[in-house]
Amino acid sequence: MSLRLPEPGFFEDLLRPARIEVASLVRLSRHPATEPYWSAGVHRFDDPDFGGVGAFGTCYTASSIEVAFAESVIHESGRFAGGTYEVPATELTERSVVRFICERRKTLVLADLTGAALKALGLNNDISASADYTTSQAWARAIHDANPRWDGIRYVSRQMNKGFVYAVFERAGLHMLRAEELKARQVDDLCDRFNVTVV
Secondary structure, eight states, X not given: OOOOOOOTTSSGGGXXXXXXXXXXXXXXXXXGGGOSOOBOSSSTTSOTTTTSTTOOOEEEEESSHHHHIIIIIIHHHOEEETTEEEEOHHHHHTOEEEEEEESSOSEEEEEEESHHHHHHTTOOTHHHHOSOOXXXXXXXXXXXXXXXXXXXXXXXXXXXXXXXXXXXXXXXXXXXXXEEEXXXXXXXXXXXXXXXXXX
16 A cells, blocks of 8 residues: 555645754765755655745755665665675765755754654554655655744654654755764774675
C-alpha cells in the first residue's frame, strides 16, 4: 500500500511540533563555505515545485555526527564489498563538521514525522525510507504551505534508524556558525563504528 498524499484541510491540525535546538544541528560538508546548502527538487523533503511561486530550499542536518556520517559519507559514497563499506579517502579527509545559528531564535519548530506523531497523520515510516520521493516531497510542500510556524520536518534517518534527520526550510533563517575539519581520531572512530575501509 502506498503512502497517502496530504489532503488540504485534513492534516494541518494533526501536525505535532518537535522543538529542536539550533545548536544541536550538524552537517558533514565537503564545501563548508557554501553552507547552509539549500537543495531543491532532488532529495526526500525538497520542494517538488522549486522555481515556482513560493518556492523554498531545504537544508538537511542531523541529530549527531554519527547520523550525518551514515547519511552523507556512507550513503553517498560508500560501497559495500567484501564485508565492509569502501569509502574514498577524500570523502573523509575533505569533510568539515558544520554547526549553525539562527539570528531570530535558538529553537526551531519542526513538524514531527516520527513515532506517534507520524502515525496520527495516517502515515508510516515509508515516508523516511522509500526510494521514491514523490510523496515525501508532496508532504514537504504541504507542511511548508500549511503554516509559517513550521521551520521544517523531523524524520527518522533511513541510514541510521536510531537517529533523526532534520529537513530545515529556507525561511527558518539558518546561518553557518562555524566549520571544523573532521579530526583524524573522529574519522578513525566513525570508520570503526560503521565498518568502513578507506580506499
